[in-house]
Amino acid sequence: MTNPTNLTYCAEFDSLFQHQVFGLPALEKRAALMPVFNALHQHHLACSQTYARLTHGQPLSFRTPDELPYLAVRLFKHYSLSSVPDNEVFRVLQSSGTTSQSPAKVLLDKATSARQSKALVKIMQNFLGKQRLPMLIIDSPSVVKNKALSARAAGIQGMAFFGRQPVYALNEDMSLNSVAIEAFQRQYHAGPVLVFGFTFMVWEYFVRALQIAKQRLSMTNATLIHSGGWKTLVDKQVDNPSFKQKVSEVLGIERVHNFYGMAEQVGTVFVECEHGFLHAPSLAEILIRCPYTLKLQKMGQSGLVQVLSSIPSSYPGYSLLTEDLGRILGEDDCLCGRKGKYFEILGRLPKTELRGCSDTMGAG
Amino acid sequence: MKYTLLAPRPKEQCAELRPVYELPVWYQLPLSYHCDSTIEFLNHISRTIMQDKECRGHSELVALAFWLRASNLVEFVKDSPPGHYKALGTVVHFTPSNVDTMFVYSWACSVLAGNNNVVRVSERGGLVKEHLIRILNQVFALPQFYEFAIRNLFVTYEYQASQGKSITHALCKQADARILWGGDNSVSTIRAIPCPPRCRDISFADRxxxxxxxxxxxxxxxxxxxxxxxxxxxxxxxxxxxxxxxxxxxxxxxxxxxxxxxxxxxxxxxxxxxxxxxxxxxxxxxxxxxxxxxxxxxxxxxxxxxxxxxxxxxxxxxxxxxxxxxxxxxxxxxxxxxxxxxxxxxxxxxxxxxxxxxxxxxxxxxxxxxxxxxxLGEALSFSPVWDGYELFSQLSRRVVIR
Missing domain, CATH: 3.40.309.10 (Aldehyde Dehydrogenase; Chain A, domain 2)
Structure with a gap:
């Protein structure tokens, strides 16, 4: 905390945080963001030997976001990247780590964790309003009881800021808790409510499950927020428009916002607006790079998504090259009125199969 | 024991139902060392690859076809007087998954030495391997190569499963030589499986x-x-x-x-x-x-x-x-x-x-x-001297006639 680079960063972050979260047009945004990113760069340079090695030979400050160094997001699966002493690590966030893959580990100190919450609140309020809403969580209560903090649990805890008296819609075995759902509807049918869940779970265990049970809800006052990626739904040939259509048909919910965000950058999420585009808030930036050369793509060209967040000081992950493919659709001129870049996610890089001599034949 | 016969494709005999150790390949006398009909057979594989549109798109297959040309093979063969070298019998090949065509080279050397061959192909592997198996089947199906079709077998099975392990044991039990491609651990694992006392192991481990x-x-x-x-x-x-x-x-x-x-x-x-x-x-x-x-x-x-x-x-x-x-x-x-x-x-x-x-x-x-x-540029060109082994002498029996 007493680290001078950290103090500089905190001051820069606080002044960035004063701005409206979707109010900064391009040049102003850059002017507000770059001091924060440069401060983060210098902070991690001073506090993380790993970061210093990764940015060996690079300057101390940069003029534009695209000049900043970036880390391959997969490094978080292989290494514990930290910019704080071990005793300041307050919690370790683990990404779900599908199947056999090792999960990503993100080390959080109190300050970073607090900023994550602050940022999430600020961004989400722009879509949900300031009032805390009755909240229906499309998951089972057991997910947050687990001691190791999974990204799923962290996501739910993060969103719980916006809800009061959360109700879990699923039982432990992922079946519909019809009693809880009915009670929730009965109690709150008059006012606005928040429904939150992971995209796949909302689809499979809520929308589809209701459909199979031949049930329909009419949650016309609800806003559905969902996240977690489309991979499994793409396999089932469900895209965002067909998802929304079914949600409207089965749940009666018209206000649906997907958001894109990394477990490695909790807090700065990219929320889908009323026109269906993901938006970069003032606290974060998005860039698209050519998958073949890693050079910056022009607007409209698809490529690898690089995400930059003003939040992480406890681990050197403020600038990450993801394995997602996306495309920037415009800047400052979305019909929803929000400033900043708006974009879409097009999928993930295909899995590369690792084949080497040493994993050839296995046991005889 | 469940396995899949990749090549030659079973025709009249329903091979899938017979245990792998009872297949005809084990009962055939081996062919002569370095004979013309073998070169003709391998050269035909070469030609079939080159005439195949899909194969030509893969540099590995083109290189293989080039290597299998008669004019190349004749070079290997020219210094071996007949009668002084004999085939070993049946060679069992355990192939790697990382290089789809590599095992074909050592198989071809074994064929040239006159041996019968059982090749365990990795379950994994991509398009190149599929093309290769397709080509082999085309060539095996030709009547003039019948003698080769009954002496060579390409199989695949889940070798990690317990059934697969017993197949591996059955193959090793009858092998006159084993060619082992793979990582150190996998090579050692297979070498530990009992084989006939005079069985030779040629191991291509981690390098x-x-x-x-x-x-x-x-x-x-x-x-x-x-x-x-x-x-x-x-x-x-x-x-x-x-x-x-x-x-x-x-x-x-x-x-x-x-x-x-x-x-x-x-x-x-x-x-x-x-x-x-x-x-x-x-x-x-x-x-x-x-x-x-x-x-x-x-x-x-x-x-x-x-x-x-x-x-x-x-x-x-x-x-x-x-x-x-x-x-x-x-x-x-x-x-x-x-x-x-x-x-x-x-x-x-x-x-x-x-x-x-x-x-x-x-x-x-x-x-x-x-x-x-x-x-530089020739690192991947296979030669019958590989990994320090002289393959032809390893895969044959030297006969001294005084």
């Missing part, structure tokens, strides 16, 4: 390879460009995963001349659309090396990713995942490379170095590795 280029190549741009072309030729096939694919480049010269040389990779045009994932994989490898070993510089040029290290060691190689990545070290002379050369080093490909200097260097007792030193 790695490197290139040495002298900065002298930079004196003439044409030579420099030729060296880059040859280097890329070694990095592209098998996604750089073969044991003989170089993973390390020792540059005899300074960092500046190395950078100049590497920049030549940028002027090359992509022959096929490059892989969408490659650059990101390269980034992961490069950044892992920066984290673990403080790599000094990363050059991403064209399709190549060259990572400059102060000192390369063999431990680093566990981070190498193919994808046209080279770990580079600048050295002042060949002697500086010596500490890197362990018995695990298979191939050294070179350019810009005088051959006498190389021979002198290799002769030193301290050099315990390197089975092949070949001009």
């Amino acid at each position: 790695y390879s490197f290139s040495v280029i002298g900065s002298e190549v930079m004196v003439d741009m044409e030579i420099a460009e030729g060296a880059m072309t040859n280097l890329m030729k070694e990095l592209t096939p098998y996604n750089q995963q073969a044991c003989s694919s170089p993973k390390v480049l020792f540059w005899i010269g300074d960092s500046r001349s190395l950078e100049k040389f590497l920049s030549l990779a940028g002027e090359r045009h992509f022959e096929v659309l490059p892989s969408l994932t490659r650059r990101n994989e390269q980034l992961v490898t490069a950044q892992s090396l920066q984290i673990e070993y403080a790599a000094s510089r990363v050059h991403m040029v064209g399709e190549l990713c060259a990572i400059e290290m102060t000192k390369v060691n063999d431990k680093m190689l566990s981070l190498h995942s193919g994808n046209q990545v080279l770990f580079c070290q600048c050295v002042a002379s060949l002697d500086e490379i010596a500490p890197f050369i362990s018995p695990k080093v298979q191939t050294l490909s070179f350019a810009g170095i005088a051959k006498p200097a190389l021979v002198k260097f290799m002769a030193k007792p301290s050099i315990t590795g390197v089975d092949r030193a070949v001009p």
